[in-house]
Amino acid sequence: MCENRRSMFRLAYLPVLIFIAVTAKAQLVSGPMLGPVELRTAKLWIEVVPGSSADFWYWKKGELATAKRVIKETSVDQWFGPLQFDAVDLEPNTTYEYRFRINNTGNIKPMKSDGTFTTKELWQWRKPAPDFAFLTGSCAYINEPPVDRPGKPYGGDSSIFETMAKEKAAFMFWMGDNWYTREVDYYDAWGLWNRASDNRAAPVMQKFWKSTSHYAMWDDHDYGPNDIGVNYILKNISREVFMNYWLNPSYGFNDKGIYTTISYGDVDIFIMDDRWWRSADNMKDSVNGxxxxxxxxxxxxxxxxxxxxxxxxxxxFKIIANGSQVLNPASPFDKLLNCPVEYYDVMGFLEDNKIPGVLFMSGDRHHSEVIKVNRASAYPLYDITISPLTAGTHTFSGPEKNNPYRVIGIDEKQNYGKLSFTGEKGKRKLTVEFFGVKGEKLGEWSVNESDLKYNR
Structure with missing residues (x-):
């Protein structure tokens, strides 16, 4: 009789548990997304329905009893509810598990994890720099038919993100146009917030968000309207949105721009902001010669x-990453070379100070390529362009059809890149691989540490 009562109680309680689980899930808009994971800290992100609260629990793998908890709340008056969390006081080279609970009014501890992350190894002064790889790409267009341009959808096969989620990589670096604002977004703050939220919530991208760490820079389409720069009247709003939807280490100085540095192993990536200060593209490059x-x-x-x-x-390796291309003399489109005072200032600085190991990276162009520009008294400079992830592709044509500066080129294909850094100290090598939607290899290019040094 007692056993029957217990069974009846369980059956009566089961719908309540299901209701709580479904309700909590309904309050989660997107994520979790993993941000930078350092030696003793990690950042994570989720978005919830405004008015919801979220618990973030994290613990050393296999030691759930030691879980730490961070609670954050959103206001019902907010338009959107992105939240950022910090896991702190971690141990280097250690795997941690984590879980989010939404509207956890009962203070229920997690029974399992949503995912894991592993802190960096403290290799400095102890061993050679580790081999590692990161993913990268640009131009991610997620279709929204009611507000998209008529005709053939501009966004391509978004299953590329499912392919990327299966890759083993230290992080993903988004190189701009990470979402595409449309005419319905350009002119008001709500539109800019909504575009970021809508893109982040795409179901096809959810596994990718927690599969590895994510960093980002922007270009015109996730900053504002096409080709716009310093004159964009909502650029402060764009910066606020960007800071709420990404987890970069920092965002410029003096509340201006989103430039910062990513350091991993023996690689520094200098993320440039090519929009905040940018003059109109049709401003003349020269005046009176x-x-x-x-x-x-x-x-x-x-x-x-x-x-x-x-x-x-x-x-x-010192990688200068920019939304627009930097080099490419054959390109009829925007590039740093079109701002000659800045271009020659930077190039002169590199040569005067004999800075070794410099390469450029960019997105934007809807094709992928490696551009090589020789210098008379220094090692060649390379610009690695990787695009598009899902946005429309095009065919090499015009002055770029047989670009003499192109080392390798891939057009008419969606693609992402994988940059691998391998080898012993003093003989490090960078290998760039280009992959298609299903992970098929489209091309490869490499450069050695020794190729990026001055003859002293």
């Missing part, structure tokens, strides 16, 4: 930061 000092892409504040960062860096 002289370079126009008013035409800029990066701005003095950011260039001063870049110069000091390059001088300070001891990294084997």
């Amino acid at each position: 002289k370079p126009n000092p008013d035409k800029q892409m990066w701005g003095k504040q950011q260039i001063d930061w870049l110069k000091n960062s390059l001088l300070y860096s001891k990294a084997t």
Whole structure:
């Protein structure tokens, strides 16, 4: 009789548990997304329905009893509910488990994890730099037919993100146009927030968000309207949205721009902001036969930061990442070379100070390629462009059809890149692999540490 009563109680209680679970799930909009994982800290992100609260629990793998808890709440008056969490006081080279609970009014501890992350190894002064790889790409267009341009959808096969979620990589670096604002988004703050939230919530991307750490820079389409720069009247709102939907280490200085540095192993990536200070593209490059000092892409504040960062860096590979291409003399489209005062200032600085290990990375172009520009008294400079993830592709044509500066090129295909850093100290190697939607290899290019040094 007692056993029957217990069974009846369980059956009566089961719908309540199901209701709680379904309700909590309904309050989760997207995520979790993993951000930077350092030696003793990690950042994670989720978005919930405004008015919800979220618990973040984390613990050393296999030691659930020691779980730490962080609670955050959102206001019902908010338009959107992105939340960022910090896991702190961690141990290097250790795997941790974590779980989120939404509206956990009963203070129920988790019984299992949502995912895991592993802190960096403290290798400095102890052993050679570790081999590692990261993923990268740009131009991620998720279709929304009611507000998209008529005709053939601009967004391609989004299953590329499911393929990328299966890759083993230290992190993913998003190189701009990470979502595409449309006409319904450009002119008001709600539209900018909504575009970021809608893109982040795409079901096809959810596994990818927690499969590895994510960093990002922006270009025009996730900053505002196509090709816009310093004159965008909502750029402060765009920066606020960007800071709420990504987990970069920092976002410029003096509340300007989103430039920062990613350091991993013996690689530094200097993330440039090519929009905040950018002059209109149709401003003249020269005036009276002289370079126009008013035409800029990066701005003095950011260039001063870049110069000091390059001088300070001891990294084997120093990657300067920018939304627009930097080199590519054959391109008829926007590039740093179109801002000649800034371009020659930076190039002169690199040569005057004999900065080794410098490469450029970019997105934007809806094709992938490696551009090589020789220098008379220094090692060649390379610009690695990787695009698009899902946005429309195009065919090499015009002055770029047989670009003499192109080392390798991939057009008419969605693709992502994987950059691997391998080898013993003094003989490090960077290998760039290009992959298609289903993970098929489309091309490969590599450069050795020794190829990026000055002859002293």
